[in-house]
Amino acid sequence: MINLRECMMRVLLKNRWQTRVNGILFRSKSSGGRPTVGIIVIGDEILKAQVRDTNSTYACKLLREHGIKVEKISIVPDNLEVIANEMRDFSKRFNYIFTSGGIGPTHDDITYEAAALAFNDTLYYHPTLVDIIQNCFNCGSFPSPAYKMAHIPTKCVLKFGINETTGQALVYPCVVIANVYIFPGSPMFFENLFLAVCKECFVGYKRFATREIYINAREESFADILSAVAQECPNVSFGSYPERNRYYKARVTIESENEKDTATAKRMFCERIPKNVLVDYDCRPYVDCLRKYETLIKTSERRSVYESCFKKFVNYYEKPEEVWIYLDGSEESVVMIHFARIANDKLWQGIKGRKLHAICLNSDTLKSAVNKFVHEVCDRYDVELERLKYEKTDLASSLKNVMVWKPELRILLVGERLKGNERKIYDNVRLLNDNSSMAMEVHFPLTDWTDEDVRSFFNSFSLPYYTIES
Numbered sequence: 001m002i003n004l005r006e007c008m009m010r011v012l013l014k015n016r017w018q019t020r021v022n023g024i025l026f027r028s029k030s031s032g033g034r035p036t037v038g039i040i041v042i043g044d045e046i047l048k049a050q051v052r053d054t055n056s057t058y059a060c061k062l063l064r065e066h067g068i069k070v071e072k073i074s075i076v077p078d079n080l081e082v083i084a085n086e087m088r089d090f091s092k093r094f095n096y097i098f099t100s101g102g103i104g105p106t107h108d109d110i111t112y113e114a115a116a117l118a119f120n121d122t123l124y125y126h127p128t129l130v131d132i133i134q135n136c137f138n139c140g141s142f143p144s145p146a147y148k149m150a151h152i153p154t155k156c157v158l159k160f161g162i163n164e165t166t167g168q169a170l171v172y173p174c175v176v177i178a179n180v181y182i183f184p185g186s187p188m189f190f191e192n193l194f195l196a197v198c199k200e201c202f203v204g205y206k207r208f209a210t211r212e213i214y215i216n217a218r219e220e221s222f223a224d225i226l227s228a229v230a231q232e233c234p235n236v237s238f239g240s241y242p243e244r245n246r247y248y249k250a251r252v253t254i255e256s257e258n259e260k261d262t263a264t265a266k267r268m269f270c271e272r273i274p275k276n277v278l279v280d281y282d283c284r285p286y287v288d289c290l291r292k293y294e295t296l297i298k299t300s301e302r303r304s305v306y307e308s309c310f311k312k313f314v315n316y317y318e319k320p321e322e323v324w325i326y327l328d329g330s331e332e333s334v335v336m337i338h339f340a341r342i343a344n345d346k347l348w349q350g351i352k353g354r355k356l357h358a359i360c361l362n363s364d365t366l367k368s369a370v371n372k373f374v375h376e377v378c379d380r381y382d383v384e385l386e387r388l389k390y391e392k393t394d395l396a397s398s399l400k401n402v403m404v405w406k407p408e409l410r411i412l413l414v415g416e417r418l419k420g421n422e423r424k425i426y427d428n429v430r431l432l433n434d435n436s437s438m439a440m441e442v443h444f445p446l447t448d449w450t451d452e453d454v455r456s457f458f459n460s461f462s463l464p465y466y467t468i469e470s
Contacts, residue, residue: 101185284319332415
């Protein structure tokens with residue numbers, strides 16, 4: 001039987017298809033000129049909470065940015081009949097169906113089988129996928145469990161997305177049958193491929209007109225006003241969300257098909273609630289931060305403090321590859337990251353790829369929430385992060401070791417202040433500057449800042465901060 005399969009594969013590969021085809025737009029089920037979308041997440045591991053589903057969140061956010069609304073998300077187990085029925089039902093109800101998961105080499109990866117069952121099809125080894133698995137994934141000769149990923153319905157076509165950075169086709173494609181787009185479950189493959197397919201399928205659709213209002217009051221204080229405005233604006237969608245935030249207590253979203261309706265609804269709502277609860281909050285302080293900084297210092301009472309610090313960062317970032325920030329999740333470290341982004345933008349305007357660099361702790365005692373916050377800051381500010389093996393009693397020795405694997409590091413910025421709670425921790429770090437064998441200098445650009453300087457800077461830009469877990 002194996003010899004027969006190998007013989008068949010040679011014939012297929014000799015005449016393999018190059019099926020890099022464009023997707024088909026299905027508009028018959030669209031509403032208001034926009035196609036409808038359903039998402040099916042497949043896997044027992046999701047339902048058992050053994051793996052966190054991030055793909056549907058990523059997909060919804062990206063689709064929303066393209067002006068597409070997701071009508072329904074369904075999470076189903078690794079059950080052939082259940083998956084097939086869900087695909088069949090979604091295919092009738094929505095223009096596009098995106099699935100995530102269930103296309104690996106193991107026994108419970110049955111998405112392709114379910115797709116064949118849903119659309120009355122049979123499976124075969126697609127020659128292009130066989131070629132990819134054999135030559136790109138180094139899985140050896142046929143047959144092996146990996147080739148299960150090439151066993152797809154005969155009616156399927158392949159959609160190879162383009163990597164935006166390289167301009168080359170992505171290694172593994174999205175497999176399409178009818179209006180169902182089947183994606184890998186691994187976020188590493190899903191996100192790049194979904195981004196490419198999403199841009200191709202939904203280019204040209206008008207984005208939703210969305211506004212957010214931030215309120216320093218509990219929801220019940222404005223619930224009646226919001227309900228009344230919602231009734232008076234039937235073409236507008238409203239949402240209200242209580243949030244744990246240092247700057248506000250509730251976030252209200254207002255969205256419609258056009259800017260006029262959204263602006264009108266926002267004005268009506270803001271006119272009816274007390275002005276003193278409205279918060280001027282910037283949800284993206286890392287965007288256009290140089291202009292925002294220049295606007296602030298024109299009126300700030302702390303102008304001299306901020307300008308003095310900014311001059312330091314401009315000097316540091318004349319050679320940005322040599323400067324690293326010690327990012328520990330503290331407010332001071334976030335202030336330094338923000339100043340670094342402002343200075344970097346000032347010096348290198350229009351030049352892409354100028355990343356900031358930071359070092360963070362890698363300690364068993366470090367809370368997972370701090371880790372999450374640090375990574376969020378790095379994502380927002382485009383920071384390349386290196387983890388430092390660290391023991392709190394011997395930070396200086398740990399920093400010396402950094403020079404071995406990061407010889408380009410010349411200046412390390414640490415957020416110590418005169419009245420800072422962690423000053424004692426950094427006392428031995430200061431001594432590094434007295435070591436003539438060290439090519440690295442340790443600088444403390446916020447030494448003279450007061451608590452009020454930090455608080456005012458944070459509030460002026462709505463900077464992200466770490467919230468202690470309760």
